[in-house]
Amino acid sequence: MPDIALQRSGLSRERRDALLGLLLIAPTVLVLGAVIVYPLLSAIALSFQSVYTPTLEGHWVGLANYRELLGSGGFWAALLTTAIWTVGTLTLQILIGVAMALLLHQNIIFRSLARSLVLFPYFLSTVVAVLVWRWLFNDLYGIVNHGLMAAGIIDAPVNWLGAMPNAMLSIMVVGAWKFFPFVVIAVLARLQTIPEALYEAARIDGAGPISRFFDVTLPQLREVLTIVILLRTVWDFKEFDLIYLMTGGGPVNGTRTLPLIVYQQAFGLNQMGMAAAYAVSMMLVMLVFMLAYLQRARKAAA
């Protein structure tokens, strides 16, 4: 008799269920603790120390790292650069992504082929993509300059990666090329759930193609675009490899975003503590977007 056994064990059924529950989530909690909470806490701890990267030896300096960071122009300049990069590339991603999704949603020929092709940049390794784009942008033998000159838009080769603001524009374009497929996928999925009858009703009500986009399509895309923008903001904000490989932060510090400073501090200047302070500050900025995202996601789920 299970009931008798229960009573004998001295535990109520509820207590036993609660214990079992704890046991079941324990592995997840442990793994999350090991790969997220522990590194996070040690990064925060590092940011209060002065640490020499090669030996990882250091001493406690309290808030000195933060004081230096906030006092230096470098942090604020990089924050601005990061913001410009994020806003610029994200805007391009959204515009290209939505336009492409609308195009793919139409009944064009080779639609399924086009749908797979569109994903190509997203799946391409960043290193490969950057190598190709650096070739395209090369000022001496790149096809971009060649094409623009042949079309008569420019008279002399443009230095795309070695001068500002060209370098910033270039990485924005490459970022847009690399990441717009994410927008396409999310938007296309949503487009397919918009009932056809809404468009038919709008046609009968006298709405032309432009009205139908703004009155039917766009309102239905609002939720998904908000989520996409929040997610991509965080991801673009912390983008490292694409920028590092394209320009290395240059010319001078023209495209040096916060993730690049973190890397520079940690492995260029061997100041792990300072790097951690930059990383933690960056995290605080991103936290704002994360919280907005979580709130949105919760609202969407409700």
Place this chain on the structure above:
Amino acid sequence: MVQVVFEKVSKAYGDTVAIPGLDLMIESGEFVSLLGPSGCGKSTTLRMLAGLEQPTSGNIRIGDRDVVNLAPAARDIAMVFQSYALYPHMTVAENICYPLKKRGVAKADRAIKLAEVAALLQLEPLLARKPGQLSGGQQQRVALGRALVREPSVFLLDEPLSNLDASLRAHMRAELIELHRRLGKTMVYVTHDQLEAMTMSSRIAVMRAGELQQFAPPDEIYNRPANVFVAGFIGTPAMALADGSLADGGGHLVVHVGPLAVALPYAAAARPAAVTVGIRPEDVLVGEGPWQAQVRLVEPTGYETIVALDAGGLALTARVPGSKALRVGETVPFDLRRERIHLFDKSDGRRWKPAGR
């Protein structure tokens, strides 16, 4: 005055022919139902009238205009969809005013129209809500409102009640009848529910596989179905249909169907070789009569009892008033209302009637 005309209208989707060739004339102010089984082309017909679908060939006229090449918005029609198709992010008021806004009606005039429609459909308390916050019946009324507000000359409704529960459907049916009576506008109503078609229509167009079977007022469709299909499709429980033959019984016609020889109260000189005999359940009188049948199935519905009978191999259905105590297997006598027996020529399925009747 003729309001809507279909002239040899056909529609093919690739290789599938949905409508082979339709001729239909709808009078001004009529309430016409397009009725037929699923896939018979009712929606296609309505959508061609709305301009959402282009006919493969043929002509459609609304009023005195050819509309085939006109955009939906230019056709002077409004449509109510089965799914209502309300704009989810707009309030009820915005939904109703949308067609006016798109036609450039001034804001003040829109407000006046909105007030009129809201009063007519009792939508006043709901104007600030979004469609998601409304019940199915309320959404239905908003969809009607959006159609009404433009005062089109033809209303198109594609199964507007099919998403509602039974009692609400009965209620909305009554509201639609009342609305039609008050507005006097032409309405074309698609349904596969014969009760809706029978109760609301001035005329019913019965369709099958894209072809018009009969276009007539409800009582005529019921009492004088034009062919075997209409006879079997209209009426619940369905009319019993069986092969039979006609013979001359000396001054009157005799129908041989199953083991029965039924003398009809009329004569005919010329008659088809073979016929399909149709007998409605209410024309089978159980209790007394010259013939015997075995009870196969008893379905009491409260007000009446539906009884399936087997008269020597001939399957009949009867409606018996009340919840009569009939037992399955029991043998009962029955009679037929002979003057109401339907005859169809077996060679083409058309209703047959002797000359002079």
